Amino acid sequence: MKNGMIHVYTGNGKGKTTAAFGVVLRSILSNKEVFVAQFVKNRDSSELSISNYFDNIDIVQYGEGFFIRRSPETKDINAAKKALADVKEKIISQKYDLIVMDEINIAIKFNLLTAEEVLDAINSNGKTEIILTGRWADEKIIERADLVTEMKEIKHYYSKGVLSRKGIDK
Template sequence: MEKGYVQVYTGNGKGKTTAALGLSLRAVCAGKKVYFAQFVKGMKYSELNAEKYLPGFSMKQYGSECFIFSEPSEEDIRLGNEGLKECADILSSGDYDVVVLDEINIALYYNLFTVDKVIEAIDNRAAGVEVILTGRNAHERIIEKADLVTEMKEIKHYYEKGVEARVGIEK
């Protein structure tokens, strides 16, 4: 791609990671290479199997367990910072056409690293690299930086009726 844009999927509604995965599938099917980084997440999700099925798709998690109902541990902070450094290198390498920073907005919200470091990584990316940032509570500076921002708004969710995350649908 001549120019890579910055896209943000945020909001309280379901579908941010799913939208980024859909975009990733489209890119891979068009012959592009995708790196999908999952911040904060360390749990097993079905999409972790995508590398087996999609040539040109790479995925790595930069988290231990989900801490969003508590405070991040030193290990969470360490993993997040290592992940951001690795992703900054990937962004600047030009080895991938699309780089997804899944749940990076949550990582910022919990102060795993600074917004300045994220913006620096975006600014130093190779020409033509599309960057996707997901997660609730997108920082205002990330929204300003973005070329496209989509807010997922929850209107109704079956989770409120006690439906747990289902394999192949939510995880």
């Protein structure tokens, strides 16, 4: 069997996690097993309820709070390392057909993890399709990927004061 591909969805535009969940939906509707690790998120979001409807998806949020406007703390680093260890274990197990590492690029950018640690995890891959999301994808991650899509913001309603809306943005 062909090895799973590595996808990267990055850039400053909206839609990275949304694109990943499009693939998630396709996968679960094709009876594939899916694992989603959300590396820096720990808030309620509509996608979390997908496991209420499908048995073939597991979603775990590992984030310890929104640190982008503060310096990451030890708890943030420990949470990211736990998430990566869990993901690596799941990759090696080959139980899952698709693994999403949501906001992993943010975790690298803010030094919770190194690109080398992430590459070590994804290079342990066999048949699993892996998606890495988040702004600021590291060049080493981009080089390793089979597919890279950059979301470019042209215009966003947030700049007009419209906050995240349930079912659309969260």
